[in-house]
Structures are given as C-alpha cells and as structure tokens.
Amino acid sequence: MERVNCILEDADFIRYIAKNKKLEKERVFCRHDLNHLLDVCRISWILNLEEGLPIDKEKIYAAGLLHDIGRWAEYETGQDHAIASGELAEGILDRCGFSDNEKTYIVEAIKSHRKKEHSTDLSRILYKADKLSRPCFSCEVIGKCKRFKQAEKPLLIY
Secondary structure (H helix, E strand, O other): OHHHHHHHHOHHHHHHHHHHHHHOOOOOOOOOOHHHHHHHHHHHHHHHHHOOOOOOHHHHHHHHHHOOOOHHHHHHHOOOHHHHHHHHHHHHHHHOOOOHHHHHHHHHHHHOOOOOOOOOHHHHHHHHHHHHOOOHHHOOOHHHOHHHOOOOOOOOOO
C-alpha cells in the first residue's frame, strides 16, 4: 500500500480535501471528507472480496481516495465533480507511481462513479460503495435529501 500512502501525503490531494472541507463547512448533508473517502475504500474492498473480483487493493484504495477530490470544483464552477476528480487524480496517480494502464483504469472508474452504467468492475463497485458509505439511517435532514424525497427508509447494509 506504498502508493496509497503516497496519495495520502500528496500536496495536491491534501489541498483538494482542504478545499472540500472549507466549501462544505456549512453543508447539512453528507460531506466529502477523508472519512467518507476511507469508507468508500473499505466498502469497495469488501465488495471486491465478496464478489471474488481480482481487483488489486491499491487500485481500489486509489480510486476510493480520489473519487471526490474535485467536489470543490463543482461548487466553484459547476463542473461535474466526478469528471473534475478524474482529471485531478491523473497527476497524483502519476506522482505516486501508477502505470499508464492503471491510471486509465482508475480514472475511468472515478469519472463514472456517479453513473448507473459501468464498463468495469472497479467503476461498478466504486459507485455502489459510494452509496453504501452514507449513514442515511441516522441522518437528521434525511427528509430534505434528494435520495429520499419519497419518504423511503434507508437500510444499513455495511
């Protein structure tokens, strides 16, 4: 997990997470902070194991850590944060020693983590883990959340 630790120590990664934190200071809904990113990593890894997928742990953790790093860009410019995150991730992945093939695979998963259709298993489990990571069952503002506008009841799965 040397390359994953490189991501955590990368100056741009740290800066992007700080920008998310600043812009979400008053946000009442789920935040896009390091806790969320790590939850997505861990749930993605569990899904990988449960489904018997051969995805390398470093790739899963890289995608999970980087999938929301561009959330600040959506607040500032309106750009879809999945696309922004994928673009921002490329330099970090490069500096942390991921090959061109690995970067392409990880960036594609990041850019499509909000879509319901997926071209790779990494993209699919990242999407699912992102949804499962949210503690909606204990949310104080669930009635205002777009995911639960029809008064659905969230279930704890992981």
